[in-house]
Amino acid sequence: MNEILLRHREINNLDQLPIYRQHKGFETFKRAITAMKPEEVTEIVKASGLRGRGGAGFPTGTKWSFIDKNNWPHYVVVNADESEPGTFKDREIMESNPFQFLEGVMLCAYAVSANVAYIYLRGEFWQLAAELDKHIEYLEREGLLGDKLFGSEYTLRIHTHLGAGAYICGEETALLESLEGKLGQPRLRPPFPPNFGLYGKPTVVNNVETLASVPLIVERGAEWYRGFGTEKSPGTKVFSLSGNVEKPGNYELPLGATFRELIFTHGGGIPGGRKIKAIMPAGASSSLIVADDKALDTPMDYESVPSVGAQLGSASIIVIDDSVSMDWLINKTVHFFQHESCGKCTPCREGTYWMRHLTERIHLGAANWNDVILLNEVATNIKGKCLCALGDFATEAVTSSIARFKGDFENKLQAASVDMPAKVGS
Amino acid sequence: MAEALATKTEQNLVTLTIDDRKVSVAPGTWVVDAAKQAGIDIPVFCYHPKMEPVGMCRMCLVDIGRPLVDRATGQPVLEPDGTPKIQFGAKLETGCTIPVSEGMVVRGYTDKVKAARDEVLEFLLTSHPLDCPICDKGGECPLQNLTMHFGPGESRYIFDEKKRLAKHVPLGELIFLDRERCIQCARCTRFQSEVVDDPVIGFSERGRSLEIITFSEPGFDSYWSGNTTDICPVGALTTTDFRFGARPWELRQVASICTHCPVNCNTTLNTRREAKAGGQQVVKRVMPRQNEWVNEIWICDKGRFAYQYTEAVSRISQPLLRKGGKLEPVSWDEALSAVADKVKKAGSKLVTLAGGRLSNEDYFHIKKLSEKANGLALLYCQMAGGDLVAQVGLGAGSNLGELGAGSAIVVIASDLEEEAPLWWLRVKQAAERGATLIVANPRRTKLDRFARHLLRYAYGEEAAVLHAMLDSFSPKKPDQAESVKKLLRDDALKVAALELTQAENLVVFYGSEGTDLAASNALANAAANLLIATGHVGKPNNGLVAVWDKGNAQGAWDLGLRPGEDLPAQIKEAALLYIVGADPAGDDPALAAAVDGAQFVVVQELALTKTAQAADVVLPAQAFTEREGTYTSGERRVQRFYPAVPAVDGTRADFTITAQIAAALGLKLEEQIGSLAFVPLAAATESYKGLDYGKLAEVTDQWPIVGRADVYYGGTTYDNSQGLGVQLSSAAERGQSPALSFAPLAEPAAIDGLVAVPVSRLYDRGNTILPSKLLSARLEAPQVVLNPEDAESLGLEMGKPAKVTLNGVTTLVTAHIDNSIPKGTVLIPRSLGLAISGPTPVKVAA
Secondary structure, three states: OOOOOOHHHOOOOOOOHHHHHHOOOOHHHHHHHHHOOHHHHHHHHHHHOOEOOOOOOOEHHHHHHOOOOOOOOEEEEEEEOOOOOOOOHHHHHHHHOHHHHHHHHHHHHHHOOEEEEEEEEOHHHHHHHHHHHHHHHHHHHOOOOEOOHHHOOOOEEEEEEEOOOOHHHHOHHHHHHHHOOOOOOOOOOOOOOOOOOHHHOOEEEEEHHHHHHHHHHHHHOHHHHHOOEOOOOEOEEEEEEEEOOOOOEEEEEEOOOEHHHHHHHHOOOOHHHOOEEEEEEEEEOOOOEEOOHHHHOOEOOOOOHHHHOOOOOOOEEEEEEOOOOHHHHHHHHHHHHHHHOOOOOHHHHHHHHHHHHHHHHHHOOOOOHHHHHHHHHHHHHHOOOOOOHHHHHHHHHHHHHHHHOHHHHHHHOOOOOOOOOOOOOO | OHHHHHHHHHHOOEEEEEOOEEEEEOOOOEHHHHHHHOOOOOOOOOOOOOOOOOOOOOOOEEEEEEEOEOOOOOOEOEOOOOOEOEEEOOOOEEOOOOEOOOOOEEEOOOHHHHHHHHHHHHHHHHOOOOOHHHOOOOOOOHHHHHHHHOOOOOOOOOHHHOOOOOOOEEOOOOEEEOOOOOOOOOHHHHHHHHHOOOOOEEEEOOHHHOEEEEOOOOOOOOOOHHHHHHHOOOOOEEEOOOOOOOOHHHOEEEEEEOOOOOOOOEEEEEEEEEHHHOOEEEEEEEEEEOEOOOOEOOOOHHHHHOOHHHHOOOEOOOOEEEEOOEEEEOOHHHHHHHHHHHHHHHHHHEEEEEOOOOOHHHHHHHHHHHHHHOOEEEEOOOOOOHHHHHHHEOEOOOOHHHOOOOEEEEEEOOOHHHHOHHHHHHHHHHHHOOOEEEEEOOOOOOOHHHOOEEEOOOOOOHHHHHHHHHHHHOOOOOOOOHHHHHHOOOHHHHHHHHHHHHOOEEEEEEOOOOOOHHHHHHHHHHHHHHHHHOOOOOOEOOEEEEOOOOOOHHHHHHOOOEEOOOHHHHHHOOOEEEEEOOOHHHHOHHHHHHHHHOOEEEEEEOEOOHHHHOOOEEEEEOOHHHOOEEEEOOOOEEEEEOOOOOOOOOOEOHHHHHHHHHHHHOOOOOOOOHHHHHHHHHHHOHHHOOOOHHHHOOOOOOOOOOOHHHHHHHOOOEOOOOOOOEEOOOOOOOOOOOOOOOOOOOOOOOOOOOEEEEEOOOOOOOOOOOOOOOOOOOOOOOEEEEOHHHHHHHOOOOOOEEEEEEOOEEEEEEEEEOOOOOOOEEEEEOOOOOOOOOOEEEEEEO
16 A cells, blocks of 8 residues: 555656645645644644654654744654665655655744754755755745745744764754754753754654654545544555565555564565564564564554564665674674764773674674673663764664574584684684 | 752762762763772773763773563563662673663673783783883872773783884874883873864874874973873873973972963972972972863863973072162162062152062052052053952852853953963863853954854954943934944844843953953943843852963952053152063063153062162062962952972062061051961952951862862863862842943044954963973964955065064064955064054065
């Protein structure tokens, strides 16, 4: 099903403004401005139960209602930094369904009474940013964006901004720092952006997919939206499927669809007749789920995934088959996090660096079991002590794979005995 | 009344439990500070009590519990025994970022917390080189100390996997960075941007590659750089001065006072025996000593790095007597008897000229000698108003650190960071706390960006600005000067003036930017009038402050010395010219000629200055590091300094020498002991009455807590155990109600063509900074500063040579261009090779 976010797959040329307008595009925005109070927009979104698609799953309408109304101006910042390995949904939405996304940004801006919105894109999205700039210009020419819209007093401008290649800038406060022109490092929270955001002003930071969901919610109503998904996780979600799977790609499914449905019904199963071994449901930040029947039949929603020991996160489902050994896999993820740690807090800066050396040695077979124990301890020591979530994320694959796929490490290190002194890989 | 007050204060406090101890602190206090106030240590690295918390290092993780509240009823949930049920978080929290709340329970001793401290420390040590045996910080290092308390006994990290980084990275020539030792706490970068507004260092790269870099030219271009080495919790930042110079535990600590400017920062001189000094003590470094009323825990780089003049090789160690046209070494007896002879004959033609850096005891003796002979006691100074400061200066108990919302500060005719850096910092911070800051200066200064009102005027109008402010809210005087009438049409000035009248507290700083002695006098008068008229005198946190060019000018004024109104003439007429700690001949060719004109010249000095070379008798004096005494700051705080190193053989203290000269006139003054010399001084000087060395040495508890056991917390700044000094009362406070006195305001003399005006620079080429090898590259070059239009019409370019003709003397200097200075004006920094005492016609050519 491509009902909401990936509508462009069903409707040709939806990325053309006239076509988007033929499908009631921007009518909702116009109606909101001319006939609705900002709070009414927020109320519909609240009632729809839409939850943030960036990974944390925080109720979107509630976030909007938190914005401090005694401090002005307000800002809307779109997190289009899409950097989680295995996540590639926002890119497709912005490329192929850009006006729905922009209308979502505009509805959000109106709902929180912001007159300026920024779209912060990862640096590699420079072509996309140029396209969005053209779209924004087009909207301004068409009178859909700009000063005193539709004869009201409401003015809105949207600007795109490119990051400089740091994963941490997907963390909302690091993103704000970077947008302000500073070193991209996370801020202390609280205060949260709705109180102290961009330039210290109340700010709503939302993911691309979240905002792209908004126009149809406001157009068709909360009840319609709640017709998809589960009670606590309503609506549809784009699942980015990758790894050892026949048909990787983006799939829009209702929240609550099972892993089995995604991987085998839509994704065509595992290539080469191999067996599925593990699933990382939230990209590199994910714990590894043992892909047994129980896991495969688990609904993919915010409440159910934790029952098999992981989080839904941004729903970047990485499929791992039995040709992969976990020592290789965690060496990959830890390298990534070590490279992307911003360095602001001690456990993440030093811990990811230490873990990298350990996973490297383990992967090269130049370690013994004590090193696996040490790796597990280092990961445990990082967990729960960091300034932002990156540090914790860096440990998820490590601790879960050691706990759940111990055999992989035993096989790797079978030659090395516990008593053997550790050797350094050359 | 007292009881009611106590209850009220208690109500305003938040009570929490830290490590089973009940603690009551002000709301908004961070948990780590609350613990510190109760004497409980929560280890920190990135947190510093003078800066906003960032929660980066994670060393202060503690278990924090809060009273559980029933959501339905809003009532606290109780335990079976009736005490509130405390709910602890799943994760540990950083004590430095969590403000206290009522009923909070903080535990720093649980296994979970202990483990966390061990783990964070282990993480930090994985990248640390552990080169304590060769590290300058060793012995006073927070990381070293905390590692002794926490952390595993052995490393689980493989040595060969350690990241090797550069160990000798100069951030400019004053501060070195050891990249391996840096723990990325950002104390230094935050200090530079948040505290002193010089964001010239920052982080580059990310993750484990995060490193401190400087992006100024020259590197680490800030007057405050040395402070970062005090607050650096490891040996990453060290000063070139102390680098590999000594181990901290070998050092003696001697309390002293910085004399470079009128702030009189409290310092600790660290000394050690050295072979180069024949086994005697020498000064190894100058460190800040906490005095929250004066310099808090900071000092500027001039105070830290420019101390070598006291130990310069050019120090004289034997009296010299002119024999056959040549200065020959003689005994003290011979030199003193030669002077005694002249002093008896000179009578009222004894003219004493004293520099602004002597001690109060020295000035007292000079004044006594002068009175006895009925001679003149002159202060070598181009600023006036010390008498007014004594009348309406800051009241006793003032603290610039208390000024905030509701208070107003005026800074006029002063580039405060250049003239008195710590005052700049404290004024800036007061403005950040909400004080109304009015900066009045003809050109841009670093204080501008913190000013609520910025008043620009033409050089020469400084007093008129204050007259106009006063006139804007008081009954108009019809006979105002034309310049005042013009300024009165300025709405910004009127708005600023109105705010002054409404302010609860008002402090006025006046400097000497562009002024000569007469203009300074008019300015000081106008400033005093403004304070009197608005009722801001005779109480704490109100009053007048002179930004003197020398450290103890206020003390000299208090003890009766006055600037010479026509110095060349007064010098020339002397039968005996007795110059103490001043170098007029070196400063100004006109004064050199005047000195030559005096009948007999006695110079009392550290080194053979130009003036000393022209003397008939030269008497070698002791540096302030070699003796005891007291200074009086611009805020009129009297403070003691102590002998730190043995005196150079053959030298005597200034007050001793003066006493020995006075003996020739039958005047008996204390010759040996500073504390005894202070007794008659205090008795004879009204505002100093009741003071003695004991009182000046008293201390009280200060916040933040600093000191050797607390280096992890406040840094290596020394705690103050040797005296906070005493702030004098003003005459207004003692009930001598000051009256408005309107000196007629002279219009500035009209000068055709370019006018040179004097300004002050911190890194000038004065006698006290010139011998500092460390700062030599930072000293300003002889220069003129012009408006871009003037520069263009004269064919001058930035950084290119310019020929300056001033008072008939032509000098080759460098041209600087500043678009904020008025057209037709040429700035000439004082003590930078060109003699200038006030607005003077000047010719500049390419």
